[in-house]
Amino acid sequence: MSQPAAKKIQAIRGMNDLLPGDSPRWQFFEGKVRQLMARYGFDEIRTPIVEQTALFARSIGEVTDIVEKEMYTFEDRNGDSLTLRPEGTASCVRAAMEHGLLHNQTQRLWYQGPMFRHERPQKGRYRQFHQVGVETYGFEGPDVDAEVILLSARLWQELGLTQHVTLELNSLGSAEARAAYRETLVDYFEQHREILDEDSLRRLSSNPLRILDSKNPAMAEMLENAPRLMDHLDQESREHFEQLKTMLDAAGIHYVINPRLVRGLDYYCRTVFEWTTQALGSQGTVCAGGRYDGLVEQLGGKPTPAVGFAMGIERLILLLDTLQLVPEEALGGCDVYLLPMDEAATLTALTLAEQLRSQLPELRLQLHCGGGSFKSRMKKADKSGATIALLIGEDERQTDAVTLKFLREEREQQRHPQAALPERLQDLIA
RNA sequence: GUGGAUGUAGCUCAGUGGUAGAGCCCCGGAUUGUGGCUCCGGUGGUCGUGGGUUCGAUCCCCAUCAUCCACCCCA
Structure with missing residues (x-):
């Protein structure tokens, strides 16, 4: 019996097949990463791609875009709410806590794998995308901030990308200082509510620090006079930041201080940084991270300082590709x-x-x-x-x-x- | 989620209200045991999908799906 023509089944929107022609590039990149992690004494951790929804809601922040509208969340057969991980840090912290890796010890971990966010796909932005991430736990001082930044810098060196990426740096202050500043800022904006545009009004509750980044000329003067993050840093964070800069200077790493650099995820505090490129259009952030000292405690563990970053593999491969930096001999055969x-x-x-x-x-x-x-x-x-x-x-x-x-x-x-x-x-x- | 552009052969793309073409790829031959260059021939398409208008739609209209760009957000 002939069946009616079956409807063509294709890949889910924003989720890509990696074809034989592409995989050598990925293997080249992954090989470099693996080597580098070993050279810096980082150990790999692998966690499930599905977690309880509450893990992400609690760590990333209830009112972030990611949690509010971008998560792949579904019910398990027994009614539990599960979520495809939208990022790696939360799972890492969960796993480390669950297995006692944070008990009176420090950790330098790295991971790699697929992440899922229900966003509108674009070049360099997909619904299933891949990240390499680094997580350190138990180190308080700025030396480890420098260490992870140096690690990323060396990766660019290894890949031939140094000329094409820029390091942007900022400090958000302690969790308390950041929270206090946020309140001060929201108060200020509330007083000038009539000047705020639609985008900014929305950000007022989700990400008020982002409003400072607005390009709307009608708001320029008001933003100019807004309270400044740098003036609200606590003394310790200020020193931490200064020391970090000294270390990066000593290591010969160039950076740009960007006071408007604000990570979107709630858990960041103190050091935040971003490696960006001009070569990828509007998806120019290739690696981003910072400090999240409060996260472990927030997820029910003991207070534990933590620093890390994540980079987008698709974006880096894209960059390597457009700059033709994958060596011929790495292309298989x-x-x-x-x-x-x-x-x-x-x-x-x-x-x-x-x-x-x-x-x-x-x-x-x-x-x-x-x-x-x-x-x-x-x-x-x-x-x-x-x-x-x-x-x-x-x-x-x-x-x-x-x-x-x-x-x-x-x-x-x-x-x-x-x-x-x-x-x-x-x-x-x- | 918002705005815009685009979907024709495996790939890159032409094209017209009267049921389709090029280049590359693939296969065969020129060359009984020598690929890459050249020449000749051949396979391959429900013109993204579903409706509508029309005597007739790949073309016009609507919807839908996908890709790309920008915004938003982020890696």
């Missing part, structure tokens, strides 16, 4: 394409391929499969990206030999006894 020239040579080729793979574990060898004319076999050898083709036909089979042909250079082809191949290939590939 294989070294050798082994092809039987006719059907009769299939078995010989297959067993030889397996032998070579046993003898040369580093060798990337693709065996021709699928038959076809000799011409098409050669075409596939070319397409495979291999530098060397190994051919086995009637002549070779009768003498236990193999023809070795160079695909990427003008060089006479050779014929070798099969037994001599491992040594020969070893030389050529190395």
Whole structure:
């Protein structure tokens, strides 16, 4: 029985397939990250992508856009409210607390994986996107702030991005100072309510600090006279910030102080920073983080200082791509394409391929499969990206030999006894 | 969530109110055992989807889905 044409099923909006052509870039980037984390003494942590909804509501802030309208929240079969994680910090804190990692000890952790936010997709902004994040717990001083910033700076160095990113820096003060300033600011804005535009009125309850960033000329004068965050920093935060700047100066890291830099998530305090680029249009923030000393306590743990950041992998890959910074050799492919020239040579080729793979574990060898004319076999050898083709036909089979042909250079082809191949290939590939 | 642009072959794109084309890719041949260059031939399309107007719609209208850009927000 013929069925009516099934409705075409496609990927969920804003959720992308990573195709074979893309994955080498990701592996290149992920490899750099993995190496770097080890060099800085950070350990990887992996947590589930689903958590109880309350975890995010409590940590990110009830009135943030993320919690109010961007979370993938659904009911489990038993009625619990679950949420696909919109960011990594909350899960990290939860896991660390749950397993006693914060009990009288410090931690330097990193994670990597998919996050989910129901936003309108755009270039560099997707509903399922991927972050690499760093979390430190138990370090109070500005040295660890500097450490995580230096780590990120070194990653740009490794990737060749240093010239294309800018570090913006600010301090929000202690949680108390920030909260107090926020109140002062809201009071001030309330007094000038008639000047506020629609956007700002909305931000008044969600993110009043953002109002300072408004470009509306009608509000410029009023904003000019608004109370300043820097004047409301507590003494300790002020010193913390100064010390951090001294450390970054000493390490030769350039930064721009941006007093309007405000992280959207409620849990941030004191140091906040952002790495931005001009090369990606309006989605220019490539890495952002800061200090969240109050978060562990807020989630029911003991007061624990914490610093971290998250970076958007899609945005970084996009950046690497537009700047053509992924090296050719990172783009995959294989070294050798082994092809039987006719059907009769299939078995010989297959067993030889397996032998070579046993003898040369580093060798990337693709065996021709699928038959076809000799011409098409050669075409596939070319397409495979291999530098060397190994051919086995009637002549070779009768003498236990193999023809070795160079695909990427003008060089006479050779014929070798099969037994001599491992040594020969070893030389050529190395 | 708001505003705008765009959906035609696997990819990049032309095109017309009378049921479609190029380049690349793929396959075959010129070249019985030598890919990349050249030449010749071939496969491949419910013109995003669903309605409407019309004798007739890929084209006009409406809706819907998706992508892109900006806003918002964020990594």
